[in-house]
Amino acid sequence: MTFINPKTDFAFKKIFGSTDSKDILISFLNALLYEGNSTIEDLEIIAPYLPPSIPGLKDTFLDVKAKITGNKIVIIEMQVLNVVAFDKRVVFNAAKTFATQLKSGEGYSRLNSVIALTITDFQMFPHRNKVISRFTFADMEDLFIYPEHPLELVFVELPNFQKDLNELETLTDKWIYFMKQTSNLDSVPETMDEVAAIQKAFRIANQANLSLQELETLEKQQMFLEDQQGAILKGIEQGRQQGKQEGEIGLILRLLERRIGAIAPELQTRLRQLPSGQLEALADAVLTFTDFTDLTTWLQDNTQS
Numbered sequence: 172m173t174f175i176n177p178k179t180d181f182a183f184k185k186i187f188g189s190t191d192s193k194d195i196l197i198s199f200l201n202a203l204l205y206e207g208n209s210t211i212e213d214l215e216i217i218a219p220y221l222p223p224s225i226p227g228l229k230d231t232f233l234d235v236k237a238k239i240t241g242n243k244i245v246i247i248e249m250q251v252l253n254v255v256a257f258d259k260r261v262v263f264n265a266a267k268t269f270a271t272q273l274k275s276g277e278g279y280s281r282l283n284s285v286i287a288l289t290i291t292d293f294q295m296f297p298h299r300n301k302v303i304s305r306f307t308f309a310d311m312e313d314l315f316i317y318p319e320h321p322l323e324l325v326f327v328e329l330p331n332f333q334k335d336l337n338e339l340e341t342l343t344d345k346w347i348y349f350m351k352q353t354s355n356l357d358s359v360p361e362t363m364d365e366v367a368a369i370q371k372a373f374r375i376a377n378q379a380n381l382s383l384q385e386l387e388t389l390e391k392q393q394m395f396l397e398d399q400q401g402a403i404l405k406g407i408e409q410g411r412q413q414g415k416q417e418g419e420i421g422l423i424l425r426l427l428e429r430r431i432g433a434i435a436p437e438l439q440t441r442l443r444q445l446p447s448g449q450l451e452a453l454a455d456a457v458l459t460f461t462d463f464t465d466l467t468t469w470l471q472d473n474t475q476s
Contacts, residue, residue, distance in 0.1 A: 173378040176354035178292055178329075179392045180234060181385070183249040186375050188220040188235040195375075196237060198368035199346050200245060203288060203303065203327055207342035214239040236268075242283045244268060249350075253293040261289050265322055284320050290327045290350060302331045302347065336360055345369055419450045426457045431466060441470070449473060 175182040265287035308317035
């Protein structure tokens with residue numbers, strides 16, 4: 172069997188946001204929000220997933236939205252790429268969902284609590300190394316929690332989950348493993364098959380059950396993600412190279428000032444434009460300089476301008 176990757180926008184919505192996904196989403200949310208306890212007994216999927224009429228890419232920030240037991244609203248997002256200001260986007264979407272519940276003239280008592288559940292395929296908080304992090308309003312001095320939890324932010328960082336298949340114990344473990352590893356499996360693991368909701372999720376994720384149109388949409392999204400990930404990696408490498416070069420020129424300027432005195436701003440600009448190879452050659456030559464003429468002579472001999 173070949174399974175679609177639940178981390179893509181299309182697959183996540185199909186598995187957890189379809190009209191037939193109610194029991195799957197209940198199990199999933201109980202696992203990630205309530206440590207596997209049956210806190211959520213019922214829910215309503217708002218704007219359920221519909222098969223695409225025109226193949227396309229991600230057209231919304233929120234993947235699934237539901238009203239759960241206790242009249243709470245849960246907005247769920249699966250995020251693969253660590254884009255700029257993503258942390259602010261999560262807060263914005265949660266606050267917007269909370270605020271837009273009221274129509275003109277309605278009282279604030281009609282506002283329901285909002286939980287923003289965000290699953291990331293990157294480390295959201297690199298120094299914490301926790302799989303699940305929960306945030307709500309609390310007093311900064313004694314951590315007293317604001318009553319009724321009007322807004323909660325819950326993050327699940329997939330890279331921090333390191334358990335192997337034989338180490339899965341809880342419902343939470345199994346759902347996080349499903350999110351992280353499904354696309355790498357060729358059959359449903361026996362330990363996962365024991366949970367009816369997960370078994371059903373695998374059935375929906377089976378690529379053989381997709382229409383041709385859905386397969387095309389999935390392929391487009393996967394290609395888009397690969398392109399974006401490649402662009403991000405390229406940008407990181409360019410940043411490293413730029414940072415390395417800035418460090419090199421900074422060191423060379425300090426050496427020059429010690430050897431021959433202050434360097435004029437226009438000459439500093441010219442030095443910053445030298446490619447990495449010439450900077451390395453200049454670094455070696457600096458130690459032989461005795462005055463400003465040595466620098467200008469070196470530039471004339473080693474550059475075209």
